[in-house]
Amino acid sequence: MEAIQSLRGMVDLLPVQTPLWQRIEATAREHFRRAAIGEIRTPLLEATELFARGIGEATDVVGKEMYTFLDRGDRSCTLRPEGTASVVRAAIEHGLLAQGPQRLWYGGPMFRYERPQKGRQRQFHQIGVELLGVADATSDAEAIAVAWDLLADLGVDGLELEINSLGTNDDRVRYRSELVAWLQAHHDQLDADSQQRIATNPLRVLDSKNPATQALLSGAPTLADALAGESHERFAQVRQALEELGIPFVLNPRLVRGLDYYGHTAFEITSSQLGAQATVCGGGRYDGLVEQLGGPPTAAVGWALGLERLVLLLSQAGTMASEAAVPDLYVISRGGAAERLALGLCRQGRQAGLVVERDPSGAAFGKQFKRADRSGALWAAVVGEEEAAEGAVVLKHLRDPQQQDRRLPSGAVLELLAKA
RNA sequence: GCGGGCGUCGCCAAGUGGUUAAGGCAGCGGCUUGUGGCGCCGCUAUACGGGGGUUCGAAUCCCCUCGCUCGCCCCA
Numbered sequence: 001m002e003a004i005q006s007l008r009g010m011v012d013l014l015p016v017q018t019p020l021w022q023r024i025e026a027t028a029r030e031h032f033r034r035a036a037i038g039e040i041r042t043p044l045l046e047a048t049e050l051f052a053r054g055i056g057e058a059t060d061v062v063g064k065e066m067y068t069f070l071d072r073g074d075r076s077c078t079l080r081p082e083g084t085a086s087v088v089r090a091a092i093e094h095g096l097l098a099q100g101p102q103r104l105w106y107g108g109p110m111f112r113y114e115r116p117q118k119g120r121q122r123q124f125h126q127i128g129v130e131l132l133g134v135a136d137a138t139s140d141a142e143a144i145a146v147a148w149d150l151l152a153d154l155g156v157d158g159l160e161l162e163i164n165s166l167g168t169n170d171d172r173v174r175y176r177s178e179l180v181a182w183l184q185a186h187h188d189q190l191d192a193d194s195q196q197r198i199a200t201n202p203l204r205v206l207d208s209k210n211p212a213t214q215a216l217l218s219g220a221p222t223l224a225d226a227l228a229g230e231s232h233e234r235f236a237q238v239r240q241a242l243e244e245l246g247i248p249f250v251l252n253p254r255l256v257r258g259l260d261y262y263g264h265t266a267f268e269i270t271s272s273q274l275g276a277q278a279t280v281c282g283g284g285r286y287d288g289l290v291e292q293l294g295g296p297p298t299a300a301v302g303w304a305l306g307l308e309r310l311v312l313l314l315s316q317a318g319t320m321a322s323e324a325a326v327p328d329l330y331v332i333s334r335g336g337a338a339e340r341l342a343l344g345l346c347r348q349g350r351q352a353g354l355v356v357e358r359d360p361s362g363a364a365f366g367k368q369f370k371r372a373d374r375s376g377a378l379w380a381a382v383v384g385e386e387e388a389a390e391g392a393v394v395l396k397h398l399r400d401p402q403q404q405d406r407r408l409p410s411g412a413v414l415e416l417l418a419k420a
Numbered sequence: 421g422c423g424g425g426c427g428u429c430g431c432c433a434a435g436u437g438g439u440u441a442a443g444g445c446a447g448c449g450g451c452u453u454g455u456g457g458c459g460c461c462g463c464u465a466u467a468c469g470g471g472g473g474u475u476c477g478a479a480u481c482c483c484c485u486c487g488c489u490c491g492c493c494c495c496a
Contacts, residue, residue, distance in 0.1 A: 005487080060494050064421085082496085110496080115421080117490060126496055193493075209492085258495060268496095279496060306496025334454075367449090369456035384454055398456070405455085 009122025
């Protein structure tokens with residue numbers, strides 16, 4: 001029989017890795033709790049229309065990366081490629097926005113049909129924050145601060161916060177036509193990719209990794225110059241707030257972001273240690289999205305953080321704590337009655353809050369002791385036929401050879417351990 | 421979708437045309453029918469991703485295919 005493998009880009013997390021994930025998740029939860037941000041859980045599967053309308057038909061995510069299929073009722077369904085659209089949909093659907101601003105976080109798997117590489121999988125995991133109904137510039141800084149402090153608390157270093165302002169929709173429309181005109185005038189000097197993008201997504205040309213194109217671009221009109229006075233003012237407020245919080249950032253006028261819903265503040269937190277996929281956390285303001293999805297006009301900011309990339313950073317830094325659960329007690333037994341007695345002892349120990357591992361092998365005691373030793377447990381409880389006959393257990397200290405073995409009634413074992 | 425690299429036992433890893441494909445770790449059994457951490461011995465019945473081809477002979481060369489990986493694109 002041929003073995004079946006997981007689907008490409010779908011990754012298993014084994015017990016040696018999950019402790020780190022749990023630590024990250026627990027830390028994140030604590031940060032959200034302190035920031036009075038409530039958890040929301042939405043379905044992994046949504047109507048395709050939600051993402052098409054929310055993220056933008058022309059984006060790569062929607063255009064070529066979605067897991068989309070028809071269900072048995074011929075409805076077009078899509079495995080969520082990101083979290084924001086679903087959160088906004090749920091907020092609208094349940095009338096949350098009528099109750100005032102919403103501070104929400106979410107976490108879980110996202111799906112994008114892409115070629116896997118370092119820091120990129122087809123099923124990957126994000127945690128994200130969405131602050132709905134907040135228009136002020138300080139909220140942008142607050143959202144960023146929550147992400148920044150979480151990463152710092154986890155012990156990730158070498159991070160860089162990049163920010164930019166995309167201005168209002170009008171700003172971008174105006175800038176786009178300026179830029180397109182300029183790009184067309186310099187068409188012949190651009191690389192092939194960038195020439196393509198003049199028609200599809202001209203702002204992305206700014207992000208080109210082609211060195212020649214980058215050099216050329218120094219003469220291009222900038223988005224910053226195209227921003228209206230109010231947009232400028234707003235961006236200055238965000239920067240001032242960050243400065244006063246002591247969060248270092250660099251301005252990146254080329255930072256554009258690939259989802260259509262962003263406007264005004266856009267930011268990314270990146271690390272140079274991640275290879276080509278350097279962004280650990282990305283987000284920004286999306287004041288138009290709620291309305292776009294059929295809700296009331298609502299200002300909002302949010303971000304999403306990629307857990308795989310975070311794990312990559314924490315593992316590289318050697319921060320990985322091997323938290324394999326070391327048993328308090330390792331129970332050894334041999335023979336039918338003895339094994340049943342041992343099982344009961346294990347259960348009692350667990351009910352009392354001890355970490356108890358049972359050796360189910362029924363192998364020679366020598367073997368079982370070897371495993372008991374390797375488990376790292378402090379104590380071993382031994383139940384053999386003799387002990388089983390009289391309801392007793394031999395308790396042996398595995399680390400201190402001075403301590404003598406003691407034979408005692410099985411009921412007394414836990415009391416003794418509780419004291420020890 | 422497009423490039424580059426790589427695929428030898430559960431894991432790591434020698435071996436680049438020639439008798440039975442090293443070794444280490446883990447696992448299992450034994451030395452030691454009921455007492456561990458060391459050591460020694462043995463085992464894991466056809467392990468060279470798969471399929472073709474070249475050759476007297478292939479893990480080693482060629483072709484195809486699958487998978488992994490890094491990068492492009494894009495993003496978390």
